Amino acid sequence: MKFQLSAAAAVAALVSTASAIPIATQMLSLTGSIGTQYTSDITRNIFTKKIHSHNDYWRDIPLYTALSKGVTSVEADVWHYDGDDTLYVGHHTAALNAERTFSSLYIDPLVEILTANNPNNTFTASQTTPNGVFDTDSTATLYLFVDVKTNGTLTWPYVISALEPLRAKGWLSTYNGTAITSGPITVIGTGNTPYDFVFAQTERDYFYDGPILTLSNQTAYPPTLNPIASGDFMTAIGGTVEPTGLNSTQLATIIELIQTAHNYGIKTRFWDVPWWPVVTRDILWRQLINAGSDFLNADDLDLASTFY
Template identity: 25%
Template sequence: MTRFAFICLIVGFSQQCIAQKIHAHNDYEKPEPLTAAIRNQAGSIEADVYLVDGKLMVAHDKSQIKPGRTLDSLYLKPIAMLFGQNKNRQATSGTISKDRKYSFQLIIDMKDNGVEGIRELEKAIAPYRTCFDRTMNPAAVQLVISGNRPPVPNWVDYPTYIQFDGRPSELYDDETIKHVALISDSFQNYSRWNGEGEMPDKDRETLKRFIKRAHNDNKPIRFWAAPDNPNAWKQLAKAGVDFINTDKVEECAKALK
């Protein structure tokens, strides 16, 4: 069975494993890139990307780049195939799974030239536009640029199907904030808690103030470098964190049910 066919098979069972608020960190390093994250209905999936000779290559470090592991082969094309598998009279442009309420954001962490990388990304998604543009298909996957992003004032120049991963240190005017998909920051800037036992009250209040500020702007929150265990996931979710950053998607999905 081909990998694409296998993805199509398992997504049919995704609605049996409903989980919310999961960010699949470094998804491409897992045994089942994309597949496991969708099966567990992760709301956010991350891929690190380098631009090499005009191709968007997926790898954690540049030294780990391997031929054939492109953004197109690992994510864009398989996503488009799933949309093609899930077309019907109610969803003529398709959906990512048989559960039409489920979709996710694909966070592309640009590791080098973000401006050039986005140009190549626009070319790459052109054949699959209805799968990544919510003005054409409300069920489309939202593309979000993180990492090496263009200058903030230039975000308004990009099409709406390309959003950006914001930072709490940045200031956005009324137009720019429309291009911000979420606000992300290192958990270590707020707490040194290791995820065991109870989060210190002082740290919890610090988190809640930050979360409230982002939520007042109608933006969800994600922390990277946060403790990655069941106790931490539950406490972070209870504190109001929208996307729980994890390398253990299936375990996290079960814990958050």
């Protein structure tokens, strides 16, 4: 006797076959749908790395390129001119133009990113601390180094003013005279930033780039003033590097500087690490990482972001 499907079973089998759409087609139809996207999508699947984007403004797309690599520290050189409230960004005067400003390249994009990452709705109503720029690590702060190139005393008030959009939202790390409260953005003044002015402020939402070679003077350079300390790598080691990297004496010096900073609760960064030949640079980077330095100072973010 031949087995025959009932009419209902035949229809069910036909529907089942028709719904077996290849998964690639299903994924294509879902891409961009409300079920697969969310407000803080901008840094989804980006994992944070202890890298400092040296001269970040040199990149074709400043800030965003660094964030796309998971970089947690960026640097902008700023210039101020009399009679102008704008801070311009560039390595030297020939690189300046009216469109490349501190606000347009850094402040405004950060406000946009953090607004997306901190939606105001019923799901976030009970949230007491703001999210940072990285979706994978919402508590991570982004260090924003402001390298002042013009007169520091005259320029720094304009930096303070430029930070207002972030300040107004409560997105800056702050010092209340006793302790630091970490926020999504931690501003570090470097270059010609006026040390005396920053040190004198008992309440502030910006900090100072401490000199790693002289941190033992904790009266002048406490961690509440400079949560990060930087230094010229070549000066620290005495000026010459062999192709095989640091010798034992130089390495011991670097380790001591890092340990001293860490004992005070201060993070470390070394700049001017030789980049050529590449094999030597890679050895030096590895030595710095193994010595415990907190940030890898990098111009080549593609390489640095995969180096670890």
